[in-house]
Amino acid sequence: TQLLEQSPQFLSIQEGENLTVYCNSSSVFSSLQWYRQEPGEGPVLLVTVVTGGEVKKLKRLTFQFGDARKDSSLHITAAQTGDTGLYLCAGVGTGNQFYFGTGTSLTVIP
Amino acid sequence: NAGVTQTPKFQVLKTGQSMTLQCAQDMNHEYMSWYRQDPGMGLRLIHYSVGAGITDQGEVPNGYNVSRSTTEDFPLRLLSAAPSQTSVYFCASSYSMMDSGGYTFGSGTRLTVV
Numbered sequence: 385t386q387l388l389e390q391s392p393q394f395l396s397i398q399e400g401e402n403l404t405v406y407c408n409s410s411s412v413f414s415s416l417q418w419y420r421q422e423p424g425e426g427p428v429l430l431v432t433v434v435t436g437g438e439v440k441k442l443k444r445l446t447f448q449f450g451d452a453r454k455d456s457s458l459h460i461t462a463a464q465t466g467d468t469g470l471y472l473c474a475g476v477g478t479g480n481q482f483y484f485g486t487g488t489s490l491t492v493i494p
Numbered sequence: 495n496a497g498v499t500q501t502p503k504f505q506v507l508k509t510g511q512s513m514t515l516q517c518a519q520d521m522n523h524e525y526m527s528w529y530r531q532d533p534g535m536g537l538r539l540i541h542y543s544v545g546a547g548i549t550d551q552g553e554v555p556n557g558y559n560v561s562r563s564t565t566e567d568f569p570l571r572l573l574s575a576a577p578s579q580t581s582v583y584f585c586a587s588s589y590s591m592m593d594s595g596g597y598t599f600g601s602g603t604r605l606t607v608v
Contacts, residue, residue, distance in 0.1 A: 425599075426599025475592075476591060482527070
């Protein structure tokens with residue numbers, strides 16, 4: 385059972401463009417995490433959001449947790465080639481297990 | 495360097511063979527878990543452990559066994575490999591299941607079953 389659906393699944397943009405990826409669920413999550421994974425490596429944590437409506441910024445990355453804590457978004461401003469990777473959302477859901485989303489594969493073209 | 499160490503990095507098995515994927519961490523994390531990653535499916539939880547001597551099933555446990563005799567080690571055993579188990583396997587650890595500091599992942603084991 386996949387509780388976290390991410391969109392889009394694939395995204396290819398030019399360097400300097402802005403983009404937003406989404407993480408949606410029908411379940412309420414107590415908190416959500418975002419990870420970035422590069423080829424041949426394991427995911428690396430970017431941020432944890434805890435409070436409904438919370439917004440966190442990490443340089444050019446802005447993370448938002450939905451008011452109802454069922455969705456989250458990641459916005460990247462002025463994308464760079466170093467942002468290329470697989471972006472994963474994750475959280476504790478039904479059955480007190482930690483679930484990962486389906487992932488968004490981002491390619492930033494120079 | 496502190497972190498999660500997975501071995502081997504690549505493995506090819508014949509159908510029906512068994513093997514053990516090794517995972518070790520040196521951060522004194524209580525929580526350890528195994529995931530498999532398949533295209534379009536994200537990371538799916540196989541088994542997890544909240545401490546030495548305690549293990550539980552995740553979303554896709556069939557065909558896999560685990561044990562946790564020490565805090566540091568959490569091996570994953572494939573009992574009788576099947577082509578459907580071809581995947582990339584990741585071990586992860588953290589202080590707790592929902593640690594705000596996130597999970598630390600190993601670099602993965604790419605397994606092919608022929």
